[in-house]
Amino acid sequence: MxxxxxxxxxxxxxxxxxxxxxxxxxxxxxxxxxxxxxxxxxxxxxxxxxxxxxxxxxxxxxxxxxxxxxxxxxxxxxxxxxxxxxxxxxxxxxxxxxxxxxxxxxxxxxxxxxxxxxxxxxxxxxxxxxxxxxxxxxxxxxxxxxxxxxxxxxxxxxxxxxxxxxxxxxxxxxxxxxxxxxxxxxxxxxxxxxxxxxxxxxxxxxxxxxxxxxxxxxxxxxxxSLADAGEQARWYTIRALDSDLLLHGITSAGTPYRMQDAERRPALQVRLAGEDAAADLLRSLVGAGVAVTAFAPAGGALEETYMSLDTDRR
Ligand SMILES: Nc1ncnc2c1ncn2[C@@H]1O[C@H](COP(=O)(O)OP(=O)(O)OP(=O)(O)O)[C@@H](O)[C@H]1O
Structure with a gap:
């Protein structure tokens, strides 16, 4: 740019x-x-x-x-x-x-x-x-x-x-x-x-x-800037073969989480401060033996900003 x-x-x-x-x-x-x-x-x-x-x-x-x-x-x-x-x-x-x-x-x-x-x-x-x-x-x-x-x-x-x-x-x-x-x-x-x-x-x-x-x-x-949007805190969706083990791993890491609503496959969402925090959590889950099958931002960076702005629809 x-x-x-x-x-x-x-x-x-x-x-x-x-x-x-x-x-x-x-x-x-x-x-x-x-x-x-x-x-x-x-x-x-x-x-x-x-x-x-x-x-x-x-x-x-x-x-x-x-x-x-x-x-x-x-x-x-x-x-x-x-x-x-x-x-x-x-x-x-x-x-x-x-x-x-x-x-x-x-x-x-x-x-x-x-x-x-x-x-x-x-x-x-x-x-x-x-x-x-x-x-x-x-x-x-x-x-x-x-x-x-x-x-x-x-x-x-x-x-x-x-x-x-x-x-x-x-x-x-x-x-x-x-x-x-x-x-x-x-x-x-x-x-x-x-x-x-x-x-x-x-x-x-x-x-x-x-x-x-x-x-x-x-x-x-x-x-x-998109670079700033990518750095901001955002929700990540995480899935694992064993959901109980995943939940245990998340709670032991002390990360705030929410269950994803009425999904076909159970998933957890955690709010992370940025990509470094995401890498740290993934490392700790894998280190604790959690078989992680999905770990990705829940939405795009711009969507995260858009939703946080709470704009009115007319
Ligand atoms: N020629 C016009 N006459 C009367 N009102 C208008 C006219 N053009 C736009 N508006 C009004 O001005 C406001 C802004 O319209 P605009 O088309 O700029 O919005 P927009 O952000 O492009 O919307 P969208 O995402 O739906 O395309 C709306 O309330 C619209 O009804």
């Missing part, structure tokens, strides 16, 4: 942004930073203001108050430059369902000022990247939901933007396509691009993101 202080100007930021729709204050004083060279996850419950924030970062929606900077530029003062530097992937493909995949990408490329031959070669390259080469000449209305998502991703990338904003990019994707998406976003971040991803699938973000910003009720509630 790139150094945040040197890359902040190249990334995106929002300071104290607000946006109201009638009586609903969708975003109320949000602060958000996504440095270049990293994947930043935007996490929050339904209705917490993620899409509204992303639309403001994409300069498709003006904030009522506060400031947005894209690569150091104010979208209000430099709308053209900012639009050209941002790739936006909404959660639905939306428009142009009678055009073919290639036509959509080439049209979009020319909107961004790309010469047609360049847009055509870039379109072919991107359709190959998102595994839609075989459907290049089919109208997008025949595409499945997952295929539309992949086309939407290609569309966001057509002009090789420095900043990529993706709203729920993995929804509708099959497991193989999710892995492809993760690897692609990782590569783009490693090339120095700013990548912001909103998603509810926290396990996926655990694998893909360098840092996470948690929002609730239109406000930022926490920002955390």
């Amino acid at each position: 790139a150094n945040e202080s040197t890359t902040a100007a190249a990334g995106v930021s929002a300071l104290g942004v607000r946006r109201r729709f009638g009586t609903v204050e969708a975003v109320r004083g949000m602060d958000f930073t996504a440095p270049a060279g990293a994947v930043t996850a935007l996490i929050g419950p339904n209705g917490s203001g993620k899409t509204t924030l992303l639309l403001m970062l994409a300069s498709l929606l003006a904030p009522d108050a506060g400031e947005v900077r894209i690569g150091g530029l104010d979208p209000v003062t430099y709308p053209g430059e900012v639009r050209r530097s941002v790739g936006w992937m909404p959660d639905t493909l939306g428009i142009w369902d009678s055009l073919t995949a290639t036509e959509i990408l080439v049209t979009m490329g020319t909107f961004y000022g790309m010469p047609r031959p360049l847009a055509q070669s870039r379109a072919a390259e991107l359709l190959h990247t998102v595994h839609l080469g075989d459907l290049a000449d089919k109208p997008s209305r025949v595409f499945s939901r997952g295929q539309q998502q992949r086309l939407s991703l290609a569309r966001a990338l057509i002009h090789d933007p420095a900043v990529l904003l993706l709203d729920e990019p993995a929804s509708g994707l099959d497991p193989g396509s999710r892995v492809d998406l993760r690897m692609l976003l990782r590569r783009l971040a490693d090339e120095g691009k700013t990548v912001v991803v909103s998603s509810h699938v926290l396990s996926e973000l655990d694998e893909m993101a360098d840092r996470a910003v948690f929002v609730a009720g239109g406000e930022t509630v926490k920002a955390q």
